[in-house]
Each structure stands twice: as C-alpha cells, then as structure tokens.
Amino acid sequence: xxxxxxxxxxxxxxxxxxxxxxxxxxxxxxxxxxxxxxxxxxxxxxxxxxxxxxxxxxxxxxxxxxxxxxxxxxxxxxxxxxxxxxxxxxxxxxxxxxxxxxxxxxxxxxxxxxxxxxxxxxxxxxxxxxxxxxxxxxxx
Numbered sequence: 001x002x003x004x005x006x007x008x009x010x011x012x013x014x015x016x017x018x019x020x021x022x023x024x025x026x027x028x029x030x031x032x033x034x035x036x037x038x039x040x041x042x043x044x045x046x047x048x049x050x051x052x053x054x055x056x057x058x059x060x061x062x063x064x065x066x067x068x069x070x071x072x073x074x075x076x077x078x079x080x081x082x083x084x085x086x087x088x089x090x091x092x093x094x095x096x097x098x099x100x101x102x103x104x105x106x107x108x109x110x111x112x113x114x115x116x117x118x119x120x121x122x123x124x125x126x127x128x129x130x131x132x133x134x135x136x137x138x139x140x
Contacts, residue, residue, distance in 0.1 A: 010051040012042040039063035058087040082123035
C-alpha cells in the first residue's frame with residue numbers, strides 16, 4: 001500500500017472512461033479524486049470543493065479547458081487553484097495559451113500516469129510554497 005499524499009484533485013474530461021481511469025490511478029497514488037465531465041460542472045465544483053489542483057482536458061464541447069481556466073481566475077475561491085492540462089492536440093498555440101494562463105504543465109495524451117502524478121505533486125507543492133502565495137501562475 002502506498003502512502004496517502006492527501007491532495008484533492010478535480011479531473012475534468014468529457015471522456016468519462018478516461019476521467020474514471022485517471023481517478024482510479026490517482027486514488028492508487030494516495031490522492032482524493034473527483035470528476036467532472038463538462039467545464040460548467042467543473043467551474044461550480046472548483047468554487048465549492050476547492051481542490052488542490054485541477055487536471056483538465058483542453059478540448060471539450062461547449063467550453064474548453066482553457067476557457068474554464070480563464071473563468072476560474074475571476075472567482076476569489078478558485079483563482080489560486082493550479083491547473084494541469086491534458087491534450088491530444090499538443091500545438092504551440094495550446095502551449096502558449098496554457099502558459100499565459102499560468103498552467104503548471106501541459107501533458108500530451110496518451111500519457112504516462114507517473115508523469116501526470118509528478119505534475120500534480122509539483123502543482124500542489126508550488127501552491128503550498130510561500131514563494132507562490134498570491135501569485136497564480138508564478139514560476140521560479
């Protein structure tokens with residue numbers, strides 16, 4: 001059995017099977033995982049549940065992961081939540097937009113669980129660091 005890491009992760013992906021697989025992997029790594037399958041649902045969960053990190057698919061119907069991240073920056077209760085992006089369409093424009101929004105990482109699908117878990121741990125640790133307090137998207 002692994003050590004409980006204790007971070008709360010919101011997984012946002014319109015592919016319900018993938019979201020469930022990620023959730024199972026994260027729970028196995030000691031995280032608390034919750035899922036949303038649309039950006040609108042995720043926005044409400046982010047404000048009410050205050051996860052330690054959000055893992056979001058870039059391309060979703062109606063409202064992209066980038067648009068979700070942009071909107072979350074305007075709510076007091078969600079603006080400091082770090083975001084890790086997942087994308088099957090890893091382009092320079094996606095990476096640039098994610099970076100401008102302050103993404104912790106952009107991970108290309110298909111991905112290795114260890115890489116995703118490392119990015120989530122980095123996001124949680126950077127959020128708890130006094131250097132990043134009050135500075136969403138700040139980098140060292």
